[in-house]
Amino acid sequence: MKILTGGESPRVPLRRGRVCETQTPTVKVRMREDEKSRAQSGFFMNQNEKWRKRALELAEKGRGFTSPNPVVGAVIVSGEKVVGEGFHSKFGAPHAEIKALEQAGESARGAILYVNLEPCCFYGKTPPCTEAIIKSGISEVYIGTIDPNPNVNGAGVKSLEQAGLKVQVGILEREARYANRGFFTFIQKKRPWITLKMALTLDGFIADATGNSHWITGVEAREFVHKQRQQYDAVVVGMGTVYKDDPELLPENRSGYIPYRVVLDEALNLPPRMKLVTDGFRQRTVIVTACQEKAEKIRQFGSAGVKIIQSSKDEFGWLDLPKTLAKLAEFGVTSIFCEGGSQVAGSLLNQRLVDELQIIIAPKILGEGLRAFSGFMQSLDQALMVEWEKVERLGADVLLQGKLV
Numbered sequence: 567m568k569i570l571t572g573g574e575s576p577r578v579p580l581r582r583g584r585v586c587e588t589q590t591p592t593v594k595v596r597m598r599e600d601e602k603s604r605a606q607s608g609f610f611m612n613q614n615e616k617w618r619k620r621a622l623e624l625a626e627k628g629r630g631f632t633s634p635n636p637v638v639g640a641v642i643v644s645g646e647k648v649v650g651e652g653f654h655s656k657f658g659a660p661h662a663e664i665k666a667l668e669q670a671g672e673s674a675r676g677a678i679l680y681v682n683l684e685p686c687c688f689y690g691k692t693p694p695c696t697e698a699i700i701k702s703g704i705s706e707v708y709i710g711t712i713d714p715n716p717n718v719n720g721a722g723v724k725s726l727e728q729a730g731l732k733v734q735v736g737i738l739e740r741e742a743r744y745a746n747r748g749f750f751t752f753i754q755k756k757r758p759w760i761t762l763k764m765a766l767t768l769d770g771f772i773a774d775a776t777g778n779s780h781w782i783t784g785v786e787a788r789e790f791v792h793k794q795r796q797q798y799d800a801v802v803v804g805m806g807t808v809y810k811d812d813p814e815l816l817p818e819n820r821s822g823y824i825p826y827r828v829v830l831d832e833a834l835n836l837p838p839r840m841k842l843v844t845d846g847f848r849q850r851t852v853i854v855t856a857c858q859e860k861a862e863k864i865r866q867f868g869s870a871g872v873k874i875i876q877s878s879k880d881e882f883g884w885l886d887l888p889k890t891l892a893k894l895a896e897f898g899v900t901s902i903f904c905e906g907g908s909q910v911a912g913s914l915l916n917q918r919l920v921d922e923l924q925i926i927i928a929p930k931i932l933g934e935g936l937r938a939f940s941g942f943m944q945s946l947d948q949a950l951m952v953e954w955e956k957v958e959r960l961g962a963d964v965l966l967q968g969k970l971v
C-alpha cells in the first residue's frame with residue numbers, strides 16, 4: 567500500500583506540462599520521453615484528484631441519512647471514462663462501492679475505483695465491499711482515509727492487496743476525514759463531534775443588556791448558519807435560549823433533511839407553547855432532561871411526537887455533559903452543531919468537549935450585555951487557547967473557525 571502524505575503534491579509534474587503549453591508559439595519545445603511520461607502522469611494525477619473530489623461530492627448526497635454510518639461516495643473509471651458512480655444513501659442501504667459496481671457491470675474489469683473511505687471487509691447489515699470489488703476485476707483502488715471501525719481499520723486495504731489489487735490511501739485525506747468527522751468521533755470517543763457556533767458583538771456579547779439578540783449578525787452570517795445546520799445530525803441549544811428566543815433551528819432547505827433539534831433542559835422547564843414542540847417539525851425535536859417527575863409534561867411532549875432522553879445532573883445541577891453526549895450518541899447522533907447559549911457554551915468549552923469553534927463577530931459594540939461563555943473563570947495564563955484555522959468575511963461580519971489547543 568502506498569500512503570501519500572499531505573506534503574506530496576500530485577500537481578508538480580502537471581506544472582511542468584503547463585510550462586510547455588504557455589511557451590510562445592515560435593519556441594518549439596520538444597519533450598524528452600521521460601518528460602512526456604511525467605507530464606502524462608501529471609495529467610493522470612490531476613484526473614485522479616478530480617475523481618477523488620467526485621467521490622467526496624457523491625458522499626455528500628447521503629449527508630443526514632446515513633448516521634451513525636459514514637457518508638461514502640465511489641467512482642469507477644475505465645480508460646479516463648467514468649463507468650460507475652454510487653453513494654451510501656441511507657443507514658442500512660447498500661454501500662457506495664456496491665452501487666458503483668452495479669452501474670459499471672463488466673466495465674469494472676481492469677478499472678480504477680475511487681472512494682473516500684476504506685472499503686469494508688465484514689458482514690454488517692450488508693456483505694463486505696472488498697469481496698465485491700475483488701470479484702469485479704477492479705485493478706486499482708484509491709482511498710481517502712482508513713475506516714476507524716475496528717471491524718475494518720486497515721483490514722479492508724489488506725484484503726484488497728492480498729488479492730493483488732494496487733491500493734493507495736491518503737490523497738485529500740484531510741477532506742475525507744472532515745467529511746466523516748462525526749463518524750470518526752463517534753467510533754473513537756463514543757460521543758458526537760461538536761461544532762460550537764456563537765454570534766458575538768465585537769466586545770464579546772451574545773445579546774444586549776435587555777436580553778435582545780435579534781439580530782447581532784447580518785443576513786450572510788445567518789445564511790451561513792442555516793447551511794451549517796444541514797451538515798450535522800443535531801442542532802443543540804440550552805433551554806434558556808429556547809425560552810428567550812423561541813427559535814426554529816431549521817436548515818435552509820426545509821424540504822430536505824432536517825437535523826434533530828435538541829434542547830438541553832435538566833429540569834424540564836420548556837414551555838409547551840414553544841415552536842420546537844408545536845411546529846410541523848416537532849417529530850425532529852429531542853429534549854434531554856434529568857427530570858423524571860413531571861409525568862404529565864413528559865406524556866404531553868411524547869404524544870406530540872417529541873422525543874425525551876433521560877440523562878443525569880452534574881455536581882452543579884446542570885446536565886452531566888459527557889453522559890448526555892453518550893446518550894445522544896446511543897440515540898444515533900454522531901455530530902452536533904451547538905448554538906449556545908452562554909451556559910451550554912461555557913460548560914462545553916470548560917469541559918474541553920468542543921471539537922470546532924465557529925465564532926461570528928459582528929462590527930457592533932454594546933459596552934454591556936450578555937456574555938458569550940459563562941460558568942467558568944480563568945486567569946490569563948490559564949486561559950483556554952484557540953488556534954484559528956479559517957478566517958472569512960460573511961458580509962459585514964467575520965467568521966473565525968478554529969479548535970481548542
Ligand code: AOF
Pocket residue numbers: 634635636637638639653654658659660661662663683684685686689690691692693695713715718
Ligand atoms: C463501505 N462503504 O458505503 C459504507 C461503509 O451495517 P453495514 O453493512 O451498513 O456496515 C456499516 C459499516 O460499514 C460502517 O460502520 C462503516 O464501518 C462501513 N461503512 N463502508 O465500504 C460504504 N457506508
Ligand code: ZN
Pocket residue numbers: 661663685686687693694695696
Ligand atoms: Zn462496504
